[in-house]
Amino acid sequence: MSEAFFLLPDTRSVLALTGADRAAFLQGLITNDTAKLSPERAIYAAFLTPQGKYLHDFSIAVLKDADGEERYLLDVEAARRADLLKRLSMYRLRSKVALADVGGDFAVAILYGADVPATLGLPAEPGVTKAFGNGVVFTDPRLAALGARAILPRAEAAAWLSNAGLKQGELTAYDRLRLGLGVPESGRDLIPDKSILLESGFDELNAVDWQKGCYMGQELTARTKYRGLVRKRLLPVKIEGAAPETGTPVMAGDKDIGEIRSHSADGTIGLAMLRLEALDALRQGGTVTLQAGNATLTPLLPDWVRLPEAESATG
Structure with a gap:
């Protein structure tokens, strides 16, 4: 039986960006490099406050119309798409770009399962894109x-x-996959005006280009990386016991070292923001046991996550 599934969640929507200046316009606003975008390549990026705090994250794909015209389609959080559209529009000024909410015309599909690459003819390489069904599909x-x-x-x-x-x-099946991999989701694990990208894995998740020019919030993001200022990380945790609510403090003995962000519907896996000082044993391949409410938590370390050295995290 094929293991290739699709979801059409109402939690995702689409914004469109057209016009001759679309690449240059976004280049000064988002964390990734728009030069990477093409009909064969999608990117993931974030839009930050001037102080470098998280506001929005999204994937961007290029759709080439029948007449050869290209437009950027942004896969965004549906509940906050009006806020993103408003913020982007503030910077449009005289740029030759047009922004539109096209969620009524386009849908975002989430595709998961072991047979998805073979079914769709996509390689296991992030961002590879191809035309599909009068739209686009991308790893x-x-x-x-x-x-x-x-x-x-x-x-x-x-x-x-x-x-x-x-x-x-089933959304619950995809949610377990995402949580087990430790990948945050806007609206659940990322807090606008508060979250810091490098604490949430955005570097390893291909959202930040360190060679591109300036963008809004770049100074704090670069300082966090190059001065070794990451003190916390969002990580998956196995949950035993009653699943704690979002915001529940995570304790190492009598020390508060983080908080729960979200968990699966069955309450067995979740994401928690944890201070790295409590995770030395995990870095060395061991096990750490924590508490949150009446639940016991065991942090997990996905293979894509790169934790800083212990002295950088605590010093």
Whole structure:
């Protein structure tokens, strides 16, 4: 039986950016390099406050229309898309760009399962993109293990995906996959005006280009990296006992070393922001046991996560 599934969640929506200046316009605002974008390559990026705190994150894919015109399609959090559209529009000034909410016309599809790459003819390389069903499909630009994404005309999306051999999936199954891999989700694990990118894995998840020119929030982001200022990391935790609510303090003995962000529907796996000083044994391949409410937590270290050396985290 094929292990290739699709979801069309109402938690995701689409913004469109067109115009001759679209690449230059975004280049000064987002954390990744728009020079990487093409009909064959999607990217993941964030939009920050001037102080370098998280505001929005999104994937960007390029759709080439029948007449050869290209537009950027942004896979965004549906609940906060109006805020992102407003913030981007503030910087448009005289740039030759047009911004639009096209969520009524386009849908974001989440594609997961071991057979997704073979079913869609995609390599296990983040961001690789191809035309599909009057839209685009691309390997998740954050992490290939997450599967793929598609941006498709809303009215045709389910039919195209079903005809390609994918089956309707379960959001709880994808959520367990994402949480187990330790990948944060906007609206649940990332806090606007508070979260710091490098504490949430955005460097390893291909969201930050360190060679590009200036962008909003770059100074704090660069300082955090080059001065070794990362003190906490968002990591998956195995949960035993009653699943703690979001914001519940995580304790190492009598010391508060973090907080719960989100967990799976069955309460067995979650994400927690943890101080690195409590994770020395984990860095060395051992096990750490923590508490949150009445639950016991065991932090996990996905293979994509790069923790700083102990002296950098504590010094």
